[in-house]
């Protein structure tokens with residue numbers, strides 16, 4: 568598992584043989600067919616939407632990308648059906664982050680067909696409070712007081728708050744790998760690293776189109792750099808820096824742009840906060856003058872609504888991008904999120 572990309576077979580040869588195609592390499596076949604032929608495209612399974620977005624953007628016309636997690640299904644703890652596992656075994660490449668979807672992790676330990684690209688190393692997953700299901704243990708073993716001196720975040724934070732800092736990154740290896748925060752996709756800089764890793768895997772699997780993958784990567788990187796720049800500028804001068812979310816999906820985003828995330832539910836959107844955790848979030852809302860409690864479309868807003876009602880805050884939607892947005896794509900939704908954050912934090 569130390570090697571991020573583990574080719575198991577020669578993709579082009581096997582794919583062509585399975586289809587009874589005599590001509591190789593792939594480029595020779597597609598020119599005979601008068602253009603790109605989807606039967607020769609690499610079949611890529613992305614674990615869920617943001618990775619699907621990257622694979623599609625880098626692969627372009629040379630790949631058929633599917634998402635293991637269906638659209639509008641919350642991917643945390645999504646259980647793969649037997650047909651999902653069968654579909655997975657027929658693909659050429661699977662791209663995922665382990666520890667986010669245990670059912671997919673299990674399936675990948677069983678299927679032997681596809682190559683597997685694990686993005687963990689590329690995106691440098693770290694740990695944020697709220698990642699561990701047992702919050703008391705998380706506090707106890709992950710965060711001693713010596714870390715607090717290097718914080719530049721405002722205020723105190725609760726069990727789900729964002730304590731991550733340089734010291735935590737250094738200590739990441741001490742923790743169980745399963746507890747790493749998977750939500751890298753809300754950081755446009757980590758998305759660039761993921762895109763690069765996908766480009767490398769696609770070019771390795773299908774060298775004939777490496778130039779196209781490289782060009783697509785350049786274009787995608789420009790988009791992601793633009794988002795990063797917009798976020799840096801847009802969040803540079805704000806009246807507040809703490810934002811309150813439904814589940815703790817925005818830890819990497821908070822780290823990147825000097826914000827502090829507090830969440831109602833921790834990293835698992837389905838987990839109900841304890842009364843003590845809820846009281847801690849309420850205290851943060853009051854102490855930081857938070858005026859907006861963020862909700863998300865795929866998770867019940869009941870607790871967030873109640874918190875807003877109790878504190879006089881309003882609610883707004885911040886998209887954790889765990890499923891395809893209802894309109895536009897990743898970049899559009901990230902731009903919309905930036906505007907929501909700017910409003911909530913009263914940024915100039």
Ligand SMILES: [Zn+2]
Nearest residue numbers: 643816834889
């Ligand atoms: Zn999540």
